[in-house]
Amino acid sequence: MLRPFKLHEPTSVDDAVSLLGRFGEEAKVYCGGTELLLAMKEGLLRYNHLVNIKTIPGLDEVGYDQGSGMLSIGATVTHTALEHSPQIQSHFPMIAEAEGNVANVRVRNVGTIGGNLCFSEPHSDPGAFLLLFDTQVEIQGPGGQRTIPLAELTLGPFETCLEDDEVLTRILVPQFPQGMTGAYLKFGYHARPTLGVGVSVRVEPTTSDGEHIERAVVTEVRVAVGSAGPKAVRVAEAEQLLMGKTVAELLPGSNGGESSNMNEASRLAGRAADAMDDIHGSGEYKEHMIGVFLKRAFAKAVNTRQPTVQSPLS
Amino acid sequence: MTTTVGKPVPRIDALDKVTGRAAYVGDLEIPGMVHGLILRSPWPHARVLSIDSTEAERLPGVLGVLTRDHLEGIDAYFGSVVRDRPIVAMDKVRYQGEPVAAVAARDLATAQEALELIRVEYEELPLVSEMEEALVPGSPALHETNLCAEQHYDWGDVEEGFAQSDRVFEDTFTFPMVYHYALEPHTSIGHYTNQGITVWSTAQHPFLVRSDLARMFGFSLHQVRIIVPYLGGGFGSKSYTKMEPLAVALSKVAGRPVRLALSVEEAFKTVRRHAARLTVKTGVKLDGTFVARECLIYLDTGAYADNGPLVAGRAGERIAGPYRWPSLKVSSSAVYTNSTPAGSFRSIGAPQAAWASESQVDIIAHDLGIDPLEIRIKNMVSRGEEVRRGQRPLEGDPATGLRLAAEAVGWDDEAAEESGRAVSSALVTGKGLGCNLSGVGSSPTSTALVRMHVDGTLTVLVGTTELGQGSRSAMAQVASEELTVPMDSVDVISSDTSIVPYDRSTGSSRSTTLMGLAVQDGAIEVKDQLLELAALHFESPVEELSIEEGQVLCRGESIGFGELIQEEFGGVAGELMGRGYVTPRSHGGRLAQSPVFWEVGISAAEVELDVETGAIRIPHYVSVADVGKAINPQQCEGQDEGAAMQGLGHTLFEEMLYEDGQLLNPNLIDYKVPTFAELPDKLETILIENGDGPGPFGSKGLGEGGIVAAGPAVANAIFRATGVRIKELPLTPERVWRALRRARGQD
Numbered sequence A: 001m002l003r004p005f006k007l008h009e010p011t012s013v014d015d016a017v018s019l020l021g022r023f024g025e026e027a028k029v030y031c032g033g034t035e036l037l038l039a040m041k042e043g044l045l046r047y048n049h050l051v052n053i054k055t056i057p058g059l060d061e062v063g064y065d066q067g068s069g070m071l072s073i074g075a076t077v078t079h080t081a082l083e084h085s086p087q088i089q090s091h092f093p094m095i096a097e098a099e100g101n102v103a104n105v106r107v108r109n110v111g112t113i114g115g116n117l118c119f120s121e122p123h124s125d126p127g128a129f130l131l132l133f134d135t136q137v138e139i140q141g142p143g144g145q146r147t148i149p150l151a152e153l154t155l156g157p158f159e160t161c162l163e164d165d166e167v168l169t170r171i172l173v174p175q176f177p178q179g180m181t182g183a184y185l186k187f188g189y190h191a192r193p194t195l196g197v198g199v200s201v202r203v204e205p206t207t208s209d210g211e212h213i214e215r216a217v218v219t220e221v222r223v224a225v226g227s228a229g230p231k232a233v234r235v236a237e238a239e240q241l242l243m244g245k246t247v248a249e250l251l252p253g254s255n256g257g258e259s260s261n262m263n264e265a266s267r268l269a270g271r272a273a274d275a276m277d278d279i280h281g282s283g284e285y286k287e288h289m290i291g292v293f294l295k296r297a298f299a300k301a302v303n304t305r306q307p308t309v310q311s312p313l314s
Numbered sequence B: 001m002t003t004t005v006g007k008p009v010p011r012i013d014a015l016d017k018v019t020g021r022a023a024y025v026g027d028l029e030i031p032g033m034v035h036g037l038i039l040r041s042p043w044p045h046a047r048v049l050s051i052d053s054t055e056a057e058r059l060p061g062v063l064g065v066l067t068r069d070h071l072e073g074i075d076a077y078f079g080s081v082v083r084d085r086p087i088v089a090m091d092k093v094r095y096q097g098e099p100v101a102a103v104a105a106r107d108l109a110t111a112q113e114a115l116e117l118i119r120v121e122y123e124e125l126p127l128v129s130e131m132e133e134a135l136v137p138g139s140p141a142l143h144e145t146n147l148c149a150e151q152h153y154d155w156g157d158v159e160e161g162f163a164q165s166d167r168v169f170e171d172t173f174t175f176p177m178v179y180h181y182a183l184e185p186h187t188s189i190g191h192y193t194n195q196g197i198t199v200w201s202t203a204q205h206p207f208l209v210r211s212d213l214a215r216m217f218g219f220s221l222h223q224v225r226i227i228v229p230y231l232g233g234g235f236g237s238k239s240y241t242k243m244e245p246l247a248v249a250l251s252k253v254a255g256r257p258v259r260l261a262l263s264v265e266e267a268f269k270t271v272r273r274h275a276a277r278l279t280v281k282t283g284v285k286l287d288g289t290f291v292a293r294e295c296l297i298y299l300d301t302g303a304y305a306d307n308g309p310l311v312a313g314r315a316g317e318r319i320a321g322p323y324r325w326p327s328l329k330v331s332s333s334a335v336y337t338n339s340t341p342a343g344s345f346r347s348i349g350a351p352q353a354a355w356a357s358e359s360q361v362d363i364i365a366h367d368l369g370i371d372p373l374e375i376r377i378k379n380m381v382s383r384g385e386e387v388r389r390g391q392r393p394l395e396g397d398p399a400t401g402l403r404l405a406a407e408a409v410g411w412d413d414e415a416a417e418e419s420g421r422a423v424s425s426a427l428v429t430g431k432g433l434g435c436n437l438s439g440v441g442s443s444p445t446s447t448a449l450v451r452m453h454v455d456g457t458l459t460v461l462v463g464t465t466e467l468g469q470g471s472r473s474a475m476a477q478v479a480s481e482e483l484t485v486p487m488d489s490v491d492v493i494s495s496d497t498s499i500v501p502y503d504r505s506t507g508s509s510r511s512t513t514l515m516g517l518a519v520q521d522g523a524i525e526v527k528d529q530l531l532e533l534a535a536l537h538f539e540s541p542v543e544e545l546s547i548e549e550g551q552v553l554c555r556g557e558s559i560g561f562g563e564l565i566q567e568e569f570g571g572v573a574g575e576l577m578g579r580g581y582v583t584p585r586s587h588g589g590r591l592a593q594s595p596v597f598w599e600v601g602i603s604a605a606e607v608e609l610d611v612e613t614g615a616i617r618i619p620h621y622v623s624v625a626d627v628g629k630a631i632n633p634q635q636c637e638g639q640d641e642g643a644a645m646q647g648l649g650h651t652l653f654e655e656m657l658y659e660d661g662q663l664l665n666p667n668l669i670d671y672k673v674p675t676f677a678e679l680p681d682k683l684e685t686i687l688i689e690n691g692d693g694p695g696p697f698g699s700k701g702l703g704e705g706g707i708v709a710a711g712p713a714v715a716n717a718i719f720r721a722t723g724v725r726i727k728e729l730p731l732t733p734e735r736v737w738r739a740l741r742r743a744r745g746q747d
């Protein structure tokens, strides 16, 4: 049952920050409320003051700078808005598709990207796929603004580096390097994902339509895994194993073979996920699944012209 | 001439429901009503040393606190079979979430605050979480013994049967604890006064709740009134008495009507389906003839008996399947453990029984090299044959139904290919069958009243609870058909025990069959009265009269029903009443023998399996229901599809998980129920209509059959795709993956 609280509706980030400073531990940022209100109803969290940041103009905007290729997402942008943003659809199609697969339509309509990252619930899609980009986040507090890599925001389950009086304001996502394509695959049958694997890859020579890609060599690759463990991570060891190999060598499946490099990368990715036993399944199973999904995501990434994503259980 | 029966006429509650106008218990505002909340035990098994509620009682806004110390003058125990469940905990608590105290306050926030002021001192007791432990001598006991009930079925000599068998198979299967997840959690508004009790409640069986409350609170039946508005789904979770005694006792201490609306989490801690362990030993001839079967069934009934003893009985009966057994020996027990009490759930005991029985039929078929469809048909009882000793012979024809299901999924094509096919490197497909037979209908105890008003329209009064199954529409169709009036001239009032006549229960697929008959009888009585009046009017013998479209016809002349009533009473006044009685002796005694009828559950599934992940997809699922006559075909299909999906839920992912006696997943984020995303690509229902049911127009009930054989159909398909047999449900991707890995010898 939701206990009474006072709702504050600031119209600037500065006001929000000072309200948070004034009420200290009694106050919390309230955005879509899909996590916060649920936890408060369950009596897991108690706050006497909620600071609604949806009333702050500008935080719900998406901007794309053609020149720098930088995407700027306001913290209060909803999953639905991301899914349908024309700029994201044309320049970051993988993000648009992945956002269309977050949660269910009701949560997407209300839940925000900022809320997702700040709640730091381990079973999160954006937490993983945004690591494929060198994503930065902008944070504002009483002392001003700071910008840090996304990887530094999340410390662990339900834990971020934000101070009580800091607000996440913006997420900055740089475009993939020229020629890189990506795929994000998630798996699970519960409401939240059991695991997610993102791969982005650039191969050379960049093949043209219809031409066989098998002989191409991996010149840049990123691997991110999430949801299975305490937090999403990039897996540099797996990336190194894939670098410099030909696609044929890494994906011999069509010839019935196995790639020792890919298998080893899968194993390392599974390990790096630090998969936990929970209601979604055993850590052992998730570790195995991350390996399976690394192969599938890699195959999907090299085979698409545009970065893309698949839906659960597909 | 048919007006409405057999047609997919729109439900009479459709508009109310899709516009949100339909009122459920939770929508009602009773004058003076206050709000109740329950304090629940954090421990699965503990002695309650002391409860101090003085501070809570003193909190402004609190009208009353209920604990074991406030039950004076109340018989605090209830239970449909064994009266072992107290309104609130007495000497000890037996499961996590058991009600220990309750508060009534002017608003929920105050009630919540008051709950936190109640001090309860517990002394933890050793926990019994598994049935195996529960039955070990000397293990901690929940009640006097942990064996709640034991049922036996015996005929023929199984030992001799096994000796005569060419092959004997023995397998053990387990079935998970699952929750009904009706959309609406249990909600009751209790109003106690010295003159009697009124309760608005989510009750499937309001008349049985009435008798319980009358006994517990010391009233006679006319002083207890149970009102059931629309119900947001039951599936057995709202059968018998659940939260009503607590709501009434709380109202008694508060002196006000008290509303008790459970959360989803609390509903998970009110009732569930029995987990089961079933061992089946079957002796067969090499040609596939079944010779003998012996079964040992254990059902986890949780902390209180609820309907467990009956569920154990039904599981024991239903594990024989739709087959001929020269000898059969079954022992079926309900066992207490420290968990949410288990009770009725859509086709009680049957999904558990069919899971074991039908999985083993495929094991046998494979071993003997016989087609799973053929071995079933070979052993299946046919029309007119005795199904269980001493019970009603079979009125239907399950073999035809099974053949239809098999045909619909293209069984023969697959038989030609022998087994599973690889679709791509990771995907394989296979097809599987499952079927079962359940004696249903409970007892033939239903009454109805059909009132014809002076304008010729009808009000039909029934005690059937409209819980989404469409009973109001089906009853209206029966009355409309019998009296040749249009559907929109019929209203059906259901479930106010002081207004509508008696009905035993809404469950066991019985309402259209038995209440339908009562309504039909009531309508016929009205018709007879109309004909009598018309005979006077036309000065003609009744034999020369007929009715059509709300008129009585006589030699080319006609008169409206309403005009006849007006003629009798004078002026625009009066009404006619028709009664319907369904009893063991009514209808020439043809309903007396048990069961009222046999309900088949027949499923065929085509399954696609990802061998790398263990994930299952269902491209095609077929369910067959034998309905005798579909009063409303669209609603029959809806019932059957719903049952099939609910069956796929416990087949693929549903399971209540306990750790140290604590329920880990009492919410929809962690307890997965099927959603639209899990619908098979093609979900088909085939209705068999042979007019051989005991209900009106040859109908018989449905709604339970579709859930029964989902598990074995899917697991049998997995076996045919991979050669791997899984004997535990649910078939989560991880469980399937592990089974495949074990089969490959990698584990």
Ligand SMILES: Cc1cc2nc3c(=O)[nH]c(=O)nc-3n(C[C@H](O)[C@H](O)[C@H](O)COP(=O)(O)OP(=O)(O)OC[C@H]3O[C@@H](n4cnc5c(N)ncnc54)[C@H](O)[C@@H]3O)c2cc1C
Residues within 6 Å of the ligand: A028, A029, A030, A031, A032, A033, A034, A035, A036, A037, A053, A075, A076, A101, A102, A103, A104, A107, A110, A111, A112, A113, A114, A115, A116, A117, A118, A119, A123, A124, A125, A126, A127, A162, A166, A167, A168, A169, A191, A192, A193, B669
């Ligand atoms: C049923 C369900 C299914 C889900 N499935 C998925 C899924 O498949 N994939 C997935 O990735 N996620 C999933 N989620 C999570 C969902 O994405 C988040 O609930 C949502 O994005 C949170 O946003 P919000 O605005 O509602 O956050 P809120 O509930 O408003 O806030 C969450 C937390 O973050 C803090 N906060 C919010 N914004 C800021 C800010 N700008 N600065 C500082 N602190 C802030 C709040 O104080 C609070 O502690 C699911 C959630 C539910 C309920």
